Amino acid sequence: MAVKVVIPTPLRAYAGKNQSVEVSAKTVGEALAALTVQFADLKKHLYSDEGKLRSFVNVYVNDEDIRYTQKEATPVKDGDVVSIVPSIAGGMRV
């Protein structure tokens, strides 16, 4: 299944400056794995050292947040658009 993964602006430098990348995958997890195999430098910005998606990294299939579907096991089909969107968090120590 050919799906389009939209790369957010801050991460394009780690993805060959592409705005989007086509990968072959049956699930969101497979799509992200294919993306990070192709562009290894992306991995540390999407995944923690333990290999889990970072808490502030959100993934949408078309307009659906995968947290509310089957997370990384969410199936994808030909023509789907997978978007990577950060939630922004921070704050002073204490």
Added chain:
Amino acid sequence: MIGATLAVSASVAERIRAHGVETYPHECCGAILGTDDDSGRSAIELVPLENRRNDSPRNRFELTPDDVRRAEKTALENKLDLIGWYHSHPDAPARPSEFDREHAWPWYSYIIVSVLQGQPKDMNSWRLQDDRAAYDPETIRIEG
């Protein structure tokens, strides 16, 4: 990125400070829209946003992915890029915390304004290093 500079219009700088004062003693936050090209990076417009961390707004802020998508859409509609984010540190220095670092991406400009006892003080900008190990300071050049 050592040596990076962010041009900020005087009115944008003033609006960040004013937002920090308005929400004090809670953290303010918002999106920074602007341009980034061969001539450098400029902060031109702001999208003030609501801090979603109702449980500890004095020392944390959070924006949802929907907030981010809306800010990206606003940038697109104004033919600008979403170049970064700002927030305040009430009664704390204008430098990023470990919590900030864990929740950041490179490339974005992160402006922090220190608000001490309700008064805006230092305002600094930071960019996360490629290896995520630390931030580099980004020089703010006030224009206009």
